[in-house]
Amino acid sequence: MLTRDAEAAYRQMPRADRLRLARGAPAELRPHLAGLERRLQAQERYMYRPAAWAREVLDWPEGQGVTPYQGDVLDALPPRRRVAVRGPHGLGKTGTAAWVVLWFATTRDAAGVDWKVLTTASAWRHLSVYLWPEIHKWARRIRWDVLGREPFSELSELLSLNLKLVHGAASAVASSKAELIEGAHADSLLYLVDEAKVVPDATWDAIEGAFSGGRMDGLPEAFALAISTPGPTSGRFYDIHRRAPGLEDWYTRHVTLAEAVAAGRISPDWAQQRARQWGEDSALYANRVLGEFRAADEDGVIPLAWVEAAVERWLAWDADGRPPVEGRRVLGVDVARSGGDATVLAHRHGHLIVELVVHEREDTMQTTARVQAAVGDEDTGLVPVVDSMGVGGGVVDRLRELGVPVLPYTGAARTKVRTRDGEWGFTNVRSAAYWRMRELLDPAFGAELMLPPDDLLLSDLTAPTWDVTTGVPPRIQVERKEDLVARLGRSPDRGDSVAMAFWAESLAASTVHSPAHTAGRSSAAASRYGRTIGGGGTARTGGRR
Structure with missing residues (x-):
């Protein structure tokens, strides 16, 4: 040797x-x-030909390979140094990111160059669940004979969230730890920003600091690749793509739906189905299918970014082993009204929706039995909030006959509830319930709500619009359910069940009906259920009680 x-x-x-x-x-x-x-x-x-590396060093199955737009992105990195890519869900962003990390690591290490790669993302889960497993997957498909070295050792080189070679290392760093990113030093640096749409500005600033001493030819050198589905029209990733002053040195690439379809990465049937599911004019469709920046409509009740943040909190809770959450136990029940609708049970515990349980084509007696089973015979404190309009009224009546404490929810009923600031009233309970969801999801007030990852739920919560009626006080009117059904082509069952679950605090305890001695339940038990919701009178949202 x-x-x-x-x-x-x-x-x-x-x-x-x-x-x-x-x-x-x-x-x-x-x-x-x-x-x-x-x-x-x-x-x-x-060394400076990542697209050729991906095509020739990776072992590709028959009929697969680097797509034209992936080749464009890879080839842009060496000459442009800063590359930001946006596009639809499913175009192969994480795979592209993994290739870049492996290309950079293997070529710099072969050259004996002091190198370092820092990978970061909007949420740690994107690194631990998606990016680094993808790096491991593609590392197993490297043609080591072409590179002239042995495969990575999974004991000393390719670890779960690290790659440690002779001359450098690649690591995962939380985007909230800007000081760790800023402290990176090497002759050759690469920053990989996955799901970049909501990465904090401080992280971007820390990355930019590495370019201050970098050269366009020779060492030291620095590269940055930011890749993501787009989100709201705010934040540094958006500013880069809109060519904001001072950010023109970033090369931007929008991968279109047509390009992804032509490359065989996205099915046109999938895109058409999402248009029907979410609506072509929705922010969800614009972000995930068209790869365009779009906030929720100006007249939308709840911004998409707020709901997505709640989903990220749920996923973090789930990844953490589902630790117990304190708070009220409520079951929001949206009862199906027709053959095309679904009965949805939203299981709420405190500020967490544990799960949504959906049942298709179920009669009211089956729904009643499910609610009764969820409440159980023991005093668990779980209170069902059941939509009492239409066929749901039969479920409420039967639950009362069975001695099950129930809070009937009547969306068309009047309410004295006002907005958090007390300035606005509401035309009906449904408007107030959806606005309460908006207030609970508002990040300006320390939002803690956690919502399960369900695309229909995201659509249901972000689709409704709102308007204001005159009066004293002026009142907020959320889009009527009938109008929303006509626009979406389906009923917002998931969104309604969750809105009901978080409306329980605003229902008077006197509306909890439970006969004193039916179905084996005592008046004491009924009283305990009443106290679970928290007292009489009409409560206001956001703590204005």
């Missing part, structure tokens, strides 16, 4: 001199020199 100094000297030789030296080397050194030569040739061929 060569010493480190001898290997460094060998690297500096012209290729013809290296080959002459290798031919005359002792037999025991020739395999080592041959491998070193292959690494040097790979370094020379791929």
